[in-house]
Amino acid sequence: MPGFFKIGNNKIEFRKEAVSPEIQTENWSKVEAAIQKEKSRIVWLRPMLVAASFLLVAATSVWLFLKHENQNVYLTEVKTVSGEIKRITLPDGSTVVLNANSVLKVPKVWRDNGKRNVWIEGEAYFTVAKKKVSADIFIVHTKDVDIEVLGTKFNVNTRNDQSTVALEEGKVQLAVKDIAPSKAGKKELPVVMKPGEVAVVNKNDVVKLDADSTINMYSGWAHNEFHFNYTSMPEVARLIQDTYGYGVVISDSTLWRVKISGEFRAGNIEDMAKVLEVILKKKITIKDKTLVIGQ
Amino acid sequence: MESRSETEQLRQWWTDTLAGNTEAFNDIHKALFDGLYYYASKLLNDNGLADDAVQELFVKVWTKRTSIGNLEKVKPYFFTVLRRQILNQLRSLKLRELKIKMSIEPDICFSIEEIIVEKETEESLHTKLTALLNELPARQKEAIYLRYYEDMEYKQIAEIMNVNYQSVLNLIQKALNKLRSEQLLALFLSAMFIYKDLGRFE
Structure with a gap:
């Protein structure tokens, strides 16, 4: 019998509709089927358990070895160090601008038809060539997300334990990785991004941002452009470290709390120092791979 | 029970x-x-x-x-x-489903057919009550559901919802107070409200 509560003189309770017995019976038969399967598997496995685990270890080692070999054989790696930016043209005519401290992996052989897979760690700006055949999709793999490209310009950044995808032109589709398969899969929807959108994907959650006017902030580095929008000094320092490989020292520690906004071009560290001198109104010197911002 | x-x-x-x-x-x-x-x-x-x-x-x-x-x-x-x-x-x-904003708290929805008001003198009370129940915060709704729908004890509700005993009491009391204080008070203006259920919290 369900409980009740009172409001005024009114007794209020909940009516529980009976679930039809067929639903219960059917549900049980599915449970039973799964249980029986599990039972028989256990019975079969038990005597084999020790042998199986040995086999598993052996197989895993072989697989890991082969996987390692495969990667070396089939993938070309392009790496950049601090302060280095590389421009790469792929066999299909697509271009990649690889930012500092990043790795791009591309298959050595591109099949004429089929998926074009590339792997990125760090940051890169992609201009993907359009293909006539729809099967020739271009997929950028990061540790968090697979970006399926449908002819487009976009920036990918996998730094800071997350992947940020900023879409300038065209259309991309995101498939988030690292989710345990479950019943929820039924309702899975791939995420399609529109130009001007920025998506941040991390281990625990997915955040979608609409960036519109600030979209250039994400890919500006590829054109030697810098777009600051209330950007904090620690962020600026990280950007300088990533882009030019120069550390930043600030004599006046209160300056760390300053935020800067504005857009400019800086092709090298000297340009950057000149711009910052004007913005911050401080004397800046460069020595030993370090930018020293004076009093 | x-x-x-x-x-x-x-x-x-x-x-x-x-x-x-x-x-x-x-x-x-x-x-x-x-x-x-x-x-x-x-x-x-x-x-x-x-x-x-x-x-x-x-x-x-x-x-x-x-x-x-x-x-x-x-x-x-x-x-x-x-x-x-x-x-x-x-x-x-x-x-x-990035585009669909889903709250992590499960949100219970009561339907009008599920709620029985013993003295259904006023049709509107029934409708109003359903609406009010559904407006409650998700956790209060869930506690109400488990308490009056499943007839669970407070201790069991605490276990299920992974909160302490006192929190369950608070959730249910808040919900009931809300139901009583909202328009229902005005609707049934009567000086003879017997808050029988309140006895459970004392």
Whole structure:
């Protein structure tokens, strides 16, 4: 019998509709089927358990070895160090601008038809060539997300334990990785991004941002452009470290709390120092791979 | 109220289940199915998903029965595990459906057919009450649901919702106070309100 509560003189309770017995019976038969399967598997496995685990270890080692070999054989790696930016043209005519401290992996052989897979760690700006055949999709793999490209310009950044995808032109589709398969899969929807959108994907959650006017902030580095929008000094320092490989020292520690906004071009560290001198109104010197911002 | 004999019966079935008896496990399924299915469909808002969830729950409990071991309260245990499973499911749904804003708190929706007002003198009270119940914060709704729909004890609700005893009392009291204080007060302006249910909190 369900409980009740009172409001005024009114007794209020909940009516529980009976679930039809067929639903219960059917549900049980599915449970039973799964249980029986599990039972028989256990019975079969038990005597084999020790042998199986040995086999598993052996197989895993072989697989890991082969996987390692495969990667070396089939993938070309392009790496950049601090302060280095590389421009790469792929066999299909697509271009990649690889930012500092990043790795791009591309298959050595591109099949004429089929998926074009590339792997990125760090940051890169992609201009993907359009293909006539729809099967020739271009997929950028990061540790968090697979970006399926449908002819487009976009920036990918996998730094800071997350992947940020900023879409300038065209259309991309995101498939988030690292989710345990479950019943929820039924309702899975791939995420399609529109130009001007920025998506941040991390281990625990997915955040979608609409960036519109600030979209250039994400890919500006590829054109030697810098777009600051209330950007904090620690962020600026990280950007300088990533882009030019120069550390930043600030004599006046209160300056760390300053935020800067504005857009400019800086092709090298000297340009950057000149711009910052004007913005911050401080004397800046460069020595030993370090930018020293004076009093 | 889950009667003593029912609790004991369930415990007996669970003991047999631990020994590998599928018949006993089927008995538990029969006894708890309606409640679990209802709760799941309230949390998931979908009967098909609820059916799957209960199925998944029973398969999982069966597979892990040895590590679960003896259970004092079988019914609250199944509710607790089901709730946790659904929360995880909602979380991963949220992860997948970026565009759909899903709250991680399950949100229960009461329908007008489910609510019985004993003295249905005023048609509008019924409608109003349903609306008010549905406006309550998700956690208050869930506590109300478990208390008055499933007839759970406060201690069991605390276990299921993974909060302490006092929090359950607070959730339910807040919800009831809200229901009483809102338009209903104006609707049934009467000096003779007997807050019988309040006695439970003293």
